[in-house]
């Protein structure tokens with residue numbers, strides 16, 4: 627049972643690293659929001675969404691992960707990202723007020 631305990635500790639440690647990487651991804655998305663806000667680019671870009679999800683599935687397959695896992699994970703991650711962007715873009719900040727006045731919201 628000690629062996630199982632150690633293996634689970636390794637899994638917990640890997641999960642922590644996955645969350646650290648997701649935190650880094652969302653921090654980068656914050657920068658994307660600023661660029662999009664300034665340029666009047668919409669949150670959801672269907673071609674880019676397909677590209678990100680298809681790439682995730684390919685990366686997962688290249689690593690021998692279960693079929694469909696990359697796609698399923700990234701459908702959730704990208705949807706959560708779009709909701710995150712929509713929430714931030716809708717915030718009542720000076721930048722967003724300027725955005726709304728310019729009629730690009």
Ligand SMILES: C=C(O[C@@H]1C=C(C(=O)O)C=C[C@H]1O)C(=O)O
Pocket residue numbers: 655658669670671672674675678703704707708711
């Ligand atoms: C982050 C972006 O916004 C959305 C979220 C994406 C993602 O989570 O990778 C990809 C496409 C977008 O519509 C982007 O446009 O790059």
